[in-house]
Amino acid sequence: MNIKRLIAFVVCLLGASPVFAQQGIDERIDVAIRPYADGVAGFIFSSFPIAGVPIPFVLVWLLLAATIFTFYFKFINLRAFRHGFQLVRGDYSDPLAAGEVTHFQALATALSGTVGLGNIAGVAVAVSLGGPGATFWMIIAGLLGMSSKFVECTLGVKYRNEYTDGTVSGGPMYYLSKGLAERSEKLRTLGKVLAVMFAVFCVGGSFGGGNMFQANQSFKQLVAVTGGDASWLADKGWLFGLVIAILVGLVIIGGIKGIARVTSKIVPFMAILYVGAGLVIIGLNVSAVPEAFRAIIDGAFSPEGISGGVIGVLFQGFKRAAFSNEAGIGSAAIAHSAVRTNRPVTEGFVSLYEPFIDTVIVCTITALVIVITGTWNPNVNPSDGVALTSQAFESAIPWFPYVLTVAVVLFAFSTMISWSYYGLKSWTYLFGESRFMDVLYKLLFLGFVIAGSSMQLGSVIDFSDAMIFAMAFPNVLGIYFLLPVVKRELDEYWADYKAGTLQKFGAAARRA
Amino acid sequence: MSQTYLVGIDCSDCGHRAVDYAAEEAAAHDATVIVAHIVEWSPYSFNTNQENAERHQRREAELDRAHKEIVDPVVGKLQEKGIDAKGVVRHGHIAKTLKALAEELGATSIVVGRHGDSGLVSQLFGSVPGTLVQISDRPVTVVP
Numbered sequence: 082m083n084i085k086r087l088i089a090f091v092v093c094l095l096g097a098s099p100v101f102a103q104q105g106i107d108e109r110i111d112v113a114i115r116p117y118a119d120g121v122a123g124f125i126f127s128s129f130p131i132a133g134v135p136i137p138f139v140l141v142w143l144l145l146a147a148t149i150f151t152f153y154f155k156f157i158n159l160r161a162f163r164h165g166f167q168l169v170r171g172d173y174s175d176p177l178a179a180g181e182v183t184h185f186q187a188l189a190t191a192l193s194g195t196v197g198l199g200n201i202a203g204v205a206v207a208v209s210l211g212g213p214g215a216t217f218w219m220i221i222a223g224l225l226g227m228s229s230k231f232v233e234c235t236l237g238v239k240y241r242n243e244y245t246d247g248t249v250s251g252g253p254m255y256y257l258s259k260g261l262a263e264r265s266e267k268l269r270t271l272g273k274v275l276a277v278m279f280a281v282f283c284v285g286g287s288f289g290g291g292n293m294f295q296a297n298q299s300f301k302q303l304v305a306v307t308g309g310d311a312s313w314l315a316d317k318g319w320l321f322g323l324v325i326a327i328l329v330g331l332v333i334i335g336g337i338k339g340i341a342r343v344t345s346k347i348v349p350f351m352a353i354l355y356v357g358a359g360l361v362i363i364g365l366n367v368s369a370v371p372e373a374f375r376a377i378i379d380g381a382f383s384p385e386g387i388s389g390g391v392i393g394v395l396f397q398g399f400k401r402a403a404f405s406n407e408a409g410i411g412s413a414a415i416a417h418s419a420v421r422t423n424r425p426v427t428e429g430f431v432s433l434y435e436p437f438i439d440t441v442i443v444c445t446i447t448a449l450v451i452v453i454t455g456t457w458n459p460n461v462n463p464s465d466g467v468a469l470t471s472q473a474f475e476s477a478i479p480w481f482p483y484v485l486t487v488a489v490v491l492f493a494f495s496t497m498i499s500w501s502y503y504g505l506k507s508w509t510y511l512f513g514e515s516r517f518m519d520v521l522y523k524l525l526f527l528g529f530v531i532a533g534s535s536m537q538l539g540s541v542i543d544f545s546d547a548m549i550f551a552m553a554f555p556n557v558l559g560i561y562f563l564l565p566v567v568k569r570e571l572d573e574y575w576a577d578y579k580a581g582t583l584q585k586f587g588a589a590a591r592r593a
Numbered sequence: 594m595s596q597t598y599l600v601g602i603d604c605s606d607c608g609h610r611a612v613d614y615a616a617e618e619a620a621a622h623d624a625t626v627i628v629a630h631i632v633e634w635s636p637y638s639f640n641t642n643q644e645n646a647e648r649h650q651r652r653e654a655e656l657d658r659a660h661k662e663i664v665d666p667v668v669g670k671l672q673e674k675g676i677d678a679k680g681v682v683r684h685g686h687i688a689k690t691l692k693a694l695a696e697e698l699g700a701t702s703i704v705v706g707r708h709g710d711s712g713l714v715s716q717l718f719g720s721v722p723g724t725l726v727q728i729s730d731r732p733v734t735v736v737p
Contacts, residue, residue: 174636176683179683179690180632180648180684180685185637186640189637189639190640190645193639194642247647247653248650249649341641341644345639345640345641346639415642416645419642419645499642
């Protein structure tokens with residue numbers, strides 16, 4: 082039934098494509114969507130000037146939240162770091178619960194949604210526009226973002242829905258509505274409104290950053306390695322989009338688990354390969370490392386030739402970090418809430434590793450490679466994010482762009498699968514669970530894959546950023562009301578942990 | 594001290610030969626037989642969001658199926674023969690989980706069947722009996 086629907090959809094698209102192709106389907110799609118993209122982006126990124134530089138309110142909002150959470154929970158991002166590792170390693174996992182979703186699995190699944198093009202393309206854009214100093218602020222944003230993740234993932238588990246059939250579903254829409262209602266009767270309506278706002282933006286984000294941005298950037302990289310403007314693919318963004326849409330469709334509508342399973346196995350391998358190649362390049366240029374670090378520190382506090390000075394650099398670093406690790410955005414809470422635990426705060430500790438791995442490790446390696454190889458160039462066109470990173474790797478390992486292309490397409494694909502889930506959960510929260518609504522959302526999602534690979538990067542990036550960052554408004558606002566809940570969970574657990582009353586299992590128990 | 598045999602079965606014929614062997618021994622020594630089936634599972638696998646959301650449901654189904662189709666019929670047959678038998682199903686790495694179960698349930702020895710795997714597969718990944726013999730801290734009987 083579902084497969085038939087998908088095939089019908091694809092046949093319609095194929096039937097229409099020659100007509101569009103003659104008139105330049107890419108341009109038409111771009112022209113049609115651009116005004117909306119620009120309008121949405123303009124609204125979300127309403128900015129006010131700090132030291133003469135226009136700073137979008139949403140970035141201040143995210144950064145302020147991350148800083149407040151860090152202080153409110155007394156640097157939980159640092160003090161729970163070791164314990165988080167013990168949890169991931171399974172020291173506290175009861176063997177009787179074997180077969181359930183482990184901390185490691187929840188973290189890995191959440192990471193496959195975040196480690197992606199933000200780490201490759203986004204960082205290149207940040208270093209281009211903000212100079213090497215942007216790296217420093219990116220790392221700071223990553224470290225602070227760990228506290229935001231801690232809060233949202235703890236809440237995600239605490240207020241998830243566990244259905245009678247044994248499936249679970251969680252995320253900001255549930256903790257905003259259930260959590261605020263639990264706090265006080267007066268907050269019930271606010272919670273409901275915030276939950277609906279979040280769900281609407283999350284659906285938008287799943288079409289934007291979780292979809293169009295990914296399709297767009299992976300297509301760009303594919304064109305670049307197959308000959309640039311001379312490539313046969315150069316003006317066939319819609320064709321690439323169609324192929325990706327069919328593959329995504331097979332997974333999310335057709336229920337072909339094999340594709341998702343293969344992808345979820347290859348993606349971690351590609352991530353390790355990417356990090357490994359980055360480390361090799363850094364190792365080969367080890368003499369340039371001190372110089373690179375000096376450029377990063379100098380650039381962070383006294384940049385030269387960057388528009389907006391320190392504030393401008395800081396803005397670039399924070400923006401790309403937030404886009405990459407999604408701390409405070411709320412998306413990860415959906416992924417983490419599937420873990421099996423009766424202490425929600427444990428998943429909060431584990432989630433600390435998400436911004437850490439994503440931003441503090443992977444993004445920093447990309448940035449270091451770009452700075453060390455000197456590929457960084459303030460005059461480079463910011464729309465060539467992936468291309469810049471590709472050049473940086475190519476200058477040291479000539480064949481690497483091909484590997485990077487495979488990595489980029491796979492990252493994009495796995496991010497799309499993750500976001501289609503986040504979007505679907507929000508969509509069904511809004512419209513209820515039904516086969517029709519389910520398939521309708523998925524068809525829309527596939528349509529945006531094609532749109533994304535056809536549009537110019539500027540409007541795609543703006544729209545993507547806008548929708549994803551918009552999720553932070555309802556999410557963070559609601560979290561402020563729920564901080565005492567997290568605090569209570571944390572204090573109770575931390576007391577048990579310090580008192581040594583938590584039960585350890587396996588090798589960890591024998592060591593103790 | 595009474596003997597307890599932990600028999601690992603994977604529903605193949607080899608597993609049943611192991612059961613037969615344990616049954617004979619148990620009848621001779623008035624011992625207890627614990628029939629165990631381990632569902633191959635790793636805590637470090639990479640899953641999609643959808644798989645994670647449905648994991649608890651799937652696990653229940655896997656346990657239920659393993660009990661009904663694999664373990665319970667064998668336990669039933671043993672009990673008919675008048676042997677004190679019970680069944681257990683767990684998730685995990687097969688050899689490691691059998692070892693842990695033996696410790697947990699106080700089994701005096703572990704009995705497993707030899708797998709019909711081709712040489713290459715066991716060369717690459719090791720076999721359950723092979724690994725068990727290496728890691729177990731109590732006698733292991735491998736029934737050919």
